[in-house]
Amino acid sequence: MNVLVVEDQALVRGAIGSLLGLESGIDVVGLAEHGQAALALIANNPPDIVLTDIEMPEMTGLELAAEIQRHHSQIHVVVMTTFSKSGYIKRALDLGVKAFILKEQPTEYLTSALAAVMQGKRVIEPELALMALDDNDPLSDKERQAIRLAGEGMATKLIAQRLCLSEGTVRNYLSEAIAKLNATNRIDAARIAKQKGWI
Amino acid sequence: MNVLVVEDQALVRGAIGSLLGLESGIDVVGLAEHGQAALALIANNPPDIVLTDIEMPEMTGLELAAEIQRHHSQIHVVVMTTFSKSGYIKRALDLGVKAFILKEQPTEYLTSALAAVMQGKRVIEPELALMALDDNDPLSDKERQAIRLAGEGMATKLIAQRLCLSEGTVRNYLSEAIAKLNATNRIDAARIAKQKGWI
DNA sequence: AAAAAGATCTGACAATTGTCACCTCACATC
DNA sequence: GATGTGAGGTGACAATTGTCAGATCTTTTT
16 A cells, blocks of 8 residues: 655654555555645645645645545545543544544554555554544633643733633633543643643 | 654654654664653663653653753753744753754655764754744752742742742742843743743 | 852842722713 | 614722732851
C-alpha cells in the first residue's frame, strides 16, 4: 500500500519514513511537512493512506483530514498525536479518520494499525473512544477565555480589561472554573483545561 | 559505534532507532524512555554515544547529560530537541554535550553529526551557539525549582513540602524570581522562564 | 581571627486571589 | 403581566501570595 507521511519535524518525518520503509507491504510514496504540501502531493499522486501528525503549523492534521474527506474520500486518513485530548479524538472521529495513533504507543502499533486500515478496519483504543464520548467541556465561553488569560500569567485586573468585564465578575468566572475543574487555583485550572484541549 | 537512544515517545524512539539501524557504522544498542532507564542501561553496557531528547518526564535529557558527565565522562552525549531555547543550548554546552540537534533538521544532519562526534568533533549550528552567548539565566537553583512547581499550579505550602523548605522561604524565592524576570506574578515568571529554557 | 557573603528562616504587612450570598437588568416564556 | 433564566455586578470575608526588613547560622575571603 502507498503511504504519504505528513509531519512537521523533519527528523521525525524522516525517521518514520525509514521505519515504514522497512515494512513489507508498505511503500512510502511521499513526505510532506504540512497539510498544504500534502494536498499538492495528493493531487498528483493519490496514496492509499495519509499518515499525518495533528499539531502542525499552517494546516493541522485535522484540517487536512477534513479536506481529504471532502475531495478525496477514497483515501484513508490515519492521525498521530502526542496528546490524547478528548477534543482531538472527537473531531477526528467526526472527520472519518480511520485510525488514531498516540506517539507514546510502540512502532508495532502503528504498522499493525496501517495494515488493519487497509483491510477496511478502524483502529482506536477503546479508552480513547470513551474519552471522545465524555468530552463534555463544562466551561462557558467567558470562563474559558478568563482561564486562558489567567494561564498566561495575567492579573485579574488585566483580564477584566481585556474581556470588558468588572474585576469581580472575572473572579467569579475563575472561581466557577476552578470549582468545575476540581482545581486548587487558577493556574491548576488552566493546566487541566489545556490538557483536555478545552482552551 | 554503539548508540543508546533516549526519547519518551515510543513511536519516535522506535522510528529513530530504525533510522539509525540502517546506517552502516551505527549499532543501536538500546532504547530508553527516560533518563532513569537510560542510566540503568548505561551501567550494564556503556555505549559510545547517548542520543537523548531534552523534554522528558522524570529526568530531562540535560539532567541525564549532567549525570553522564559526572559518572561516565567517556560517553559522548548528543541532545535533540524541538525548541531552540537559549537556556537549553547554554546548559548543554556547559555540560559537555557534543552535538545539539533540532528536530526540524533533516535526518542526514543527525547521522552526519553522530559520525563527526565519533571523530572527536563538536557539532552545533553557529546561530545556536550565538544564542547561548546572550543567555544569562539569573535564577538560582532553588528559585528555578520553586518557579517550576509554581508553574504547575502547586500552592506555596506544597512547594515548601516538596523542597523541604519553610513556606516563607519559598515565598522569598518566588518573590526574587518574579523580580529578576520582571514578571507580575509567579505564573508570569514561570511562563517567561519556560520560554527561555531556564526551567 | 575578623569580615563578608551565602542560604535559610521569621514575622509583619499589603495586595491579590478565591468564595459566597445576594442584587440588577434584559429578555424570553407562559 | 408575571415568572424564569442567564449574564453581569457588588460587597464582604478568608486564604493565599508578594514584599521586605531583619535574624541565624554556615562558608569563604581577607
